[in-house]
Amino acid sequence: MFHSRSEMRVDVKCNPAAAVVTGARVVLLLVLVVGARVAEAEVGDYTHEWAVSVDGGDHVAEELARRHDFDVAYKLFDDVYVLRHRRLARRSVDPSPEHHQRLITHPNVRWAEQQRVKRRVKRDFLTHDLPISHDISLMNDPKWPKMWYLNRGAGLDMNVQPAWASGATGKGVVVTILDDGLEKDHPDLIKNYDPNASYDVNNHDQDPMPRYDLVDSNRHGTRCAGEVAADANNSICAVGVAYEASVGGVRMLDGDVTDAVEARSLALNPQHIDIYSASWGPDDDGKTVDGPGQLATRAFVEGIRTGRGGKGSIFIWASGNGGRDQDNCNCDGYTNSIWTLSISSATEKGQVPWYSEACSSTLATTYSSGSLGERQIITTDLHHSCTTSHTGTSASAPLAAGICALALQVNRDITWRDMQHIVVRTARPENLEAPDWQINGVGRHVSHRFGYGLLDSYAMVKLARNWTSVPAQRSCDVEAPHLDKLIPQKSYVSLELDVTDCPGVNFLEHVQAKVSLSADRRGDIEIYLASPAGTKSTLLAQRPHDSSHTGFHSWPFMTVHMWGERPLGKWVLEVHNNGHFFTTGKAGMKEWSITMYGTETEPGQEVPPLVGEQQHSQSDPAMHHVVDTTEGKTETRDPDTHMTGYPSLSSSAPHLAIPPQPVPLEKVLPKGCLRSSAVGACLECKKDHYIFNGQCLVTCSPGHYAWDPQQEGVTGVPTCRSCHYSCYNCSGPQDYECTKCWGDEEMYLPSKGQSLCQPSSLLLSYQRQQSWYLALLGVVIGLLVLVLVMGVMVLRKSKHAPHRSSLPKTLTGLMNPASNGKIGYSPMAQKSSDTILTSIPFHDLTTDEEEED
Template sequence: MSEPSVRWAEQQVVKRRVKRDFLPRATTNYRSTWMNDPKWPQMWYLNRGASLDMNVQAAWAEGVTGKGVVVTILDDGLEKDHPDLIKNYDPNASYDVNSHDPDPMPRYDLVDSNRHGTRCAGEVAADANNSICAVGVAFEASVGGVRMLDGDVTDAVEARSLALNPQHIDIYSASWGPDDDGKTVDGPGQLATRAFVEGIRNGRGGKGSIFVWASGNGGRDQDNCNCDGYTNSIWTLSISSATEKGRVPWYSEACSSTLATTYSSGSLGERQIITTDLHHSCTSSHTGTSASAPLAAGICALALQVNRDMTWRDMQHIVVRTARPENLEAPDWHINGVGRHVSHRFGYGLMDSYAMVQLAKNWTSVPTQRTCEVDAPHVDKLIPQKSFVTLELDVADCPGVNFLEHVQAKVSLTAERRGDIEVYLSSPAGTKSTLLAQRPHDNSRSGFHSWPFLTVHMWGERPLGKWKLEIHNNGHFFTNGKAEVKEWSLLMYGTETEPGQVVPTLTGEHPSSVSHASDHTAHQVVDTTEGKTETRDPDTETTDYTSSAAPPTPSPQPLQLGSIKKALPPGCSRVDASGACIECQKDDYLHDGKCLQSCPESHYAWNPQEKGLAGSLTCRSCHYSCRSCLGPQDYDCTVCWGDAELYSPFEGQNHCHPRALLDAYRNQQSWYTALLFLLLVLLVLVLILAVMVLRSRKASSHLPLNLSGVPNLGKMGSKKPTANGSTGYTPVSRSDSDQLMTKVPFHDLTSDEEI
């Protein structure tokens, strides 16, 4: 049925999403005794020193503890009243998506299956020096929890979790993903993808939400995390694990999208991670890449504390520049085209807290992110069994991209058995990445359809020159395991100028107004959906869409407001060099560089003065499900789009749910009501029938014993009339007793019958 008002619709399906822990198979050396938390001496990954830990104590020694930074754990719930978490618990960073209420408390069962989120939260922000359990990496950061894994996980559930309160939450930590079984290829749906894009574009006042993701535990099944669309994404900071001895854990997945590593569990005899647990307890056995991602989130919180102006891309650049490859043993360490060590197992190495904090203090935000896509000639190249093809692509021009960050090879191919395929990408500088290794358990014939294999190994290299895509088919002849490349292209992300260089300031502006350490820094991020570049002031959240790759040319004379007063747009009191308004008059709302008397559709009015901040009234985006709203959350809707209607499961919460889903839900509820009524009627009928049967049996038991038809009845005894009309009884003779026992059925008498 065609509906003109329907912009997009999709049936929600339940997805398999697994937590990335597992059941176990069977620099300066700072003193580690100043913490009074009982488990502190055993926290080897934080206190070994000698470059054998993540250098957290050196950051703490400078007073950097994550204070003011908000981290939320997307998981199965959070025991918010845990004595080691309650001090840092943040209700504004918490929500129960499974039950649609603000309380993220986990559901308790006999096996504590929902302990995962509480364990991850303790790694980030367990309180320090309180004589309880352990200590978090960022022990003064605020921590929240989103309960979203304890129920059906759909695209909408993921989107609501990823989009929770993006102006308040700085870092989202996720230790889950599709099945790590070596045969699944899956990633975010349309709604979750949109939540990611909205997060990096608009989160944190335009600086972008920081998403930290566990790379996966499919090592035993030879899985590859480039088949996981969450870790294989430019928007996430993908984290792998190293054991206590600096080795590759048995559960670790190798892939070219992993950016860096933190410590976690290993083989028998190697220690695991200590953290908070359910029932106000403590555990020394947190494991897997599930334990690695929260440690990374805590370290990012330390860096973010010293520079609140860092963008989501700044954080990735800092991780790449400071990660340490030493003391990590892997067979595939190699040096890329700009001299950095990188591995498919460990990314750029072990995260270094102190180095990240020091670099963040004086960090200049990276230039605007640019993208260019280069399509390869249509190939339809057949790859016979036990052979490979090398496809070359000359990149002569990549406008706006001179220094690479992420590189994606979008590949479409068919294969009789997908697990037989290997894919490699080589850059013009000679750096070779394994985009896909063999997966023995993957018997699918689905192939890949424009799947964006990601590599971060070319970070900092130049894009121009000859790229090589090498595809191996390891199929067997007796299975007719042919493969064919249908098409492929390169999607390259990067910057026009080298990151880390000082960006010229506008003449006439005070240096502090554009310094990265100021509250008035302009942060630039890419709009990956519409090709727009946004420049946002964190106080007023103004937006300047430009099409030029280069920064504006500084004016040779100071920019005087009086000289351009006549050119000011209506309601505007101050503009930037491009003429876009950055400050409105008292009662006007700033939106997209213009001053409006009221906010447009799908936006709400935000007053920075209510938060104690300076700046103009601003129009901010509603949640994508709302046509109009009172705030940024999905429960702040006031008017819905044409295909949805308001639904209020709790007082003060107004969601916009698709009308078709609500109708289906209501129809289902009516069927439940009818079915329940029918069951009650049947139950009443059964009870009536049972009563009638019992009464019938009792009535039959009071009838006189009918002995007719028994032979020789007169000899055994009978009742005869007496002279006065009464009835007498002739006893049974002894000689007839055996005959009585064999001829008369046995019958238990009730007490009434005996009388």
């Protein structure tokens, strides 16, 4: 029986010996737990379960199982069953080919696969609650004043309160959390708990309650659920973004995670559950490349095709926490999928968190934790408690799920692709600081760190109200000619693919580049894809920890940066090998192709202007939207606004005012602009002008160069493109195309036509190192010359060796015979003296003897 913490303190105070014993017990218990985990991990990753595709229905599957000593564990899809062997060990290092062979030789079996355990990690961190104070009083929930990411206003939150005021609270929408369980009786969750959206896949029962241990390792799911649907105005803990939505939990991470476990979780009750939120994935260690298996992939496909009555299940995924290890979320097949809505994180200051991963598949961002001292996310916790320290992209995905639930409530006909379109059109890049913001070919800001920006709840709800579903999804595959191209260290290849026809796709959504290449060190590879409109995506950045030799085999690197662009024209794939000479090997490009998803006709809806809301520029002055605003308009409430469950707004908080109805404004084109978007960003400029951040410029600003597609013989719009980060000004995108350096840098000319900017301290260090190398080389050459000279002298002297007569008398005396039994040298024949003397390499002669010769 374990003592509570207060009882342990009494023991320590009253009986030191008992305290020692108690401490020893705790240490022993922790050792046993850790040892058990380690031992379990070393047992092996093959399980005693097989996924089997069977023709003929349930009775054939049951007969097959009975004949070969299996049990039917459960039915996964209409034709796929999971069979569990009765006598095999639960985990094994080696596969069981004999049992596999018995299954696949059955005439009704299409295929079978022994299930293997996958490593899946939760995307949060162990932290401590931080004392936070914030003076806002709107809800009566005790933690509401500290929920900075929902109530700061001034453009520094996700605009949730105006969405609530418009009547969107998530009511009628069902969200499930795929995680380690859900404390369904938590007082802040019990009202919104939905048993039909819950299941325990690990123990195969209907109860998703987490397994409790000493360190609360299974708190993750309960925390994520509270972000979505913690009840409001109940004087308990916090407030969920969609505080009237139904929430369920799937316990699937607290045990062996196989392909079948993932598929069963993703396919749970798809006609009842609207949104699946997942804050986990493969290891974020900077060296893993992994994704969904055959069964999980089928669960995704069937979810988006048949879920929600054919509108498609909405899967929201945390982008990953591998920033510290320089991981790239395009190596995670879950976030890199077209079927998931990938969400990244921003700190309370709008900066990139230390754990955040950058990749081209990230669609948008919500707030989460930052560095030490920055505030974190507040939500429900185990033991009916509350926490102020939920962290990582684990906290971002549930917030996004809640915001999507608000939009889905006001329009139940939204499809899974509609939701992504709404996110792209309404996300806000303002107040988010990243070095890689760019304008794509249709005038939208996009970043590898933040996607299209911070989710705007009210803008999403407002756009969703009258949303008409986008045209049907179409796709086309364009394969490049097969090639085997060597990529030496410190070099790259540029491969062009001219797309002249893409049937059914005129407006892009997702773009996949399927790449096959070999590499002696996979982490040295960088891959970039440029569209005909000039948008350049980093499909893969360097991963210093990835030393794998396996390369990539048709890995589908996905980007959302070309959303809305046209597919026709010249696509350029760049593959860089950043390997070091003498330490890493070469790489080889084998084959690649592009799969383009999109629509035949343009989705015609524009973002409703949020007239009357205060516009806020971001910290980077070059990164703001040009938005028409009207002052002095009377605020009016939407006709269908209702205030059920929402408290009255205080006049002392002007940023909480309900936005008025849109008022049509006359569209005025910016200077030099021929065509602009609905938000005022220029899409096409006059001659001799270049697009930069939605404006038309004659001269590009510092840090950018003028790119003219006509000079390169490609189609596109003239734009100002970013220089390499080391250049203040440049003539092109490479690091050796600098024309001016920053104040703390100096120009370095390694060869003709190349100019690099190096930090002054680094350049000085390099010059000193170069001088040391030259000095060392001079010493080595000098020693070689000295040895050569000495060798020549030895050879010359050996050819002119002195005769015996010229030997010193002392040496001749030593060669006389000894007497009286003493040891001595016998006299030698004259004929052998020359031989003996030639074996003596050096002989010092006196001046007199030299004169005698």
